[in-house]
Amino acid sequence: MSDLLERLRERGWRMTAQRRVVAEVLDGQHVHLTADEVHARATERLPEISRATVYNTLGEMVSIGEVIEVATDGRAKRYDPNAHRPHQHLVCSRCGTIRDVHPQGDPLAALPASERFGFAVSTVEVTYRGVCPDCAA
Amino acid sequence: MSDLLERLRERGWRMTAQRRVVAEVLDGQHVHLTADEVHARATERLPEISRATVYNTLGEMVSIGEVIEVATDGRAKRYDPNAHRPHQHLVCSRCGTIRDVHPQGDPLAALPASERFGFAVSTVEVTYRGVCPDCAA
DNA sequence: ATCCTACGATAGACACTGTCTAAGTCAAGA
DNA sequence: TCTTGACTTAGACAGTGTCTATCGTAGGAT
Ligand SMILES: [Mn+2]
Ligand SMILES: [Mn+2]
Ligand SMILES: [Zn+2]
Ligand SMILES: [Zn+2]
DSSP states (O other): OOHHHHHHHHTTOOOOHHHHHHHHHTOSSSOOEEHHHHHHHHHHHSTTOOHHHHHHHHHHHHHTTSSEEEOOSSSOOEEESOOSSOOEEEEETTTOOEEEEOOSSOGGGGSOGGGSTTOEEEEEEEEEEEEOHHHHO | OOHHHHHHHHTTOOOOHHHHHHHHHHOSSSOOEEHHHHHHHHHHHSTTOOHHHHHHHHHHHHHTTSSEEEOSSSSSOEEESOOSSOOEEEEETTTOOEEEEOOSSOGGGGSOGGGSTTOEEEEEEEEEEEEOHHHHO
């Protein structure tokens, strides 16, 4: 039983087979799947699940803060169940592999007030890029 | 005459009306247009310019390092002619306005070797998000 | 100045990503 | 068990980006 599923139940979500399967697919560390990848894996367990339901369910999980949307490439958004521990991402510029990383300090602190132009800055996303060990070999 | 156009000529680019117009549209500070926005503005000056040419030209400018691709919203990529001064982006989470910002220090330095997992890390992109003064009013 | 031709531009089909609607289904409380 | 409104579904549609076959022309050659 995934923690994610447990938290959804506590929020009063109706527990459908579709939502269970999406939550199961998202379970794990360093999981950063696109919506259509989630759909493909969900279909293995529940063949009749629709694309629309996967998109809807992911969107709901994001809106309640249980899943984070990550846009590391210009293509499809990726869905990250590791929403309760702040982290950033390290992406291989060749194969696209994504790792969670934890930089030192608060990235927000590096932006001085004079560079905020009156914005109320609330979040920061950092994407490190480079070549992973497998691709460098 | 834009600096961008001058540098393209120095690289031996064939100077077509289409490339001139794309370079002119990209001229300026805090310019972060999508490809289709570039196409719309280019069409005002050169009505028959095609979408494919705009996409091709932007892609070529990116590949030679004269323009930077920015993906701040998970939707269309944006094209930034300010490629010769390293900078990061501050995005309004309500209206989408983008400002160039210059954080203190090297953002790469915040990622310790123990968090690099053998990657040869070469670049970092930082996106700050918050509400701009106009949207806060 | 004119000619040649390789490089660039074009139209439009196609693929991928995401949204929406109308109709059918079912989880869970009464 | 019944009821109901929340949920799911298929598929149409929209936005973004890529590709190919064909046409046009910038710029060097003559
Ligand atoms: Mn992550
Ligand atoms: Mn910029
Ligand atoms: Zn790699
Ligand atoms: Zn704003």
